[in-house]
Amino acid sequence: MKSINEIIDNSAKKNPSKSAVIYDDLVLSYAELFQKTNSLSNFIQDKTTPGKVISLLYENSPFFIISYFSILKSGCIAHIIPPTISDFNLKEQIRETNPEIILSSNNFKHKLNRTELMNQVFFINNDSKFFKLNDDFYGNQFNEISSIIFTSGTTSKPKGVKLTHKNVLTATNNIVKKIGLQSYDIEINSLSLSHSFGLGCLHAIFLQSATSIIFKNTINLKEILNKGLSQNATGFVGVPVTFYKILDSFNELFSSILSIRYMLTNTAPMKKESILEIMNLFPKTNFYTYYGLTEASRSTFLLFNENKNKINSVGKPAPGIKIKILDDDGKNLSINQIGEITIKGDNVITNYWNNSKADNSINYGWLKTGDLGYFDSDGFLYLKSRKDDMLNVGGEKFTPEEVELVIKEIPEILDAGVIGISNDLFGQVPVAFVVTNKKISSTYIIKQCNEKLERYKIPQKIIFLNNIPKTDSGKIQRNILKSKFI
């Protein structure tokens, strides 16, 4: 397979009437998905040429899926914008990627109006009619760019991760192999499709001609679980926060879905007691986690059930993926020694989107992840912490510097420092410490943040100080800030 879009083409040939996507009351077969992506792809080919960027701004919906695969089929690059994006960052990403057109849904009319991007937008919805013109689609794209997804950088500026078809197909094959996905599988995907985790699961399901149940709003867990029950779902994929909420409030409903044969989680370390509780509730269900970054998707896998004494690890490297642990001088470390996790494989990107500074983290195919960890004597990888101060709020990662920069733009703010504090549900939430030149309210600061930052980056608390503790070289002493909070 040389292009991601062949996943749909092949499944449509082999299993045309099989359900590809279930969304509310809508069921889309592989034949319908194939036909709709062909039609929209023809429309895209009419508007632009291969190699150009087309942006996608959608909540989870079949239109996201149709648009995404149509862009790939046209030989264009899909710039995937998370629906949670702030107006400010939306404008920034559009400026950086310079798309020919933006595909979106009516739900984002307000946002696109506010950001003055309406003149570039085509709204794709039930009424969209695109006439099929020809079958001449772009062929082998294996080493070409398929998509751009922005992630937090080690400094303040988000960086565009440039994924090739090869990167994505490698990760997809590894998911299928490790989980043993079958064509009869029906997966509850409680994730955002604009993230690597959710989209990766969708690729794997489509590769196997299986069925994905997606949801516009992944917060309504009762609805999600009821859908899984009525459809006899065989798989469930979700972030740890989702599992915690289910265990807290919908335990009975969850455990009544007896058809579930596998589950998969990722993005943040999961509490050991919750993993054990899930395995107890579903003794015959395989429960997996994995480790990966958008830049190096699905680099390790772990099946909890078979490795009960390794529950705190993230497993062993996936097929074809090499991982080494390096010290600050780039020397290999041995077993049980903590250093920077560095990854090489066909899942690893070659470089970032117009960001030579970020490209320094990739040398001869080896990606320095910024994650610190170690291997045990059995070859299992353990994550310890980050080299930087990256926060992880419910699986969404960002640097404190990004939030600090926005706060420091407020005229009354003299200085600011942001830390992550523990939160039962989200793992971490941000808290900001500020120094002001006159009395201002927390609400005023949060309002300013609201305009420029995604919701998960907005501090849950503002604490006023006389100064921000710093080292002699001017680096914020976040540990002192953390002790002030406790």
Added chain:
Amino acid sequence: MSSNESILKQIFIDVFPDVDESSFKWDKKQNDYENWDSFAHLRIISEIEEKFSIQLDVEDVIYITNAFGFLKIIKNKTN
């Protein structure tokens, strides 16, 4: 409109960029907002806790799917 109602209304206007004075509706469903996700939920909760000086339990608020649901909880906690 009571002060509780106007404070809560303002919280919704602040959290959701597509909501303003005229478009705010107490019974508008979660699915009809521009991305009422778990982070928006968290922001609403923390704003309510701060503005009303109350503590909300996760079990109390996890089922809430419109502004009216939050108003009922606030009334219970502040009475």
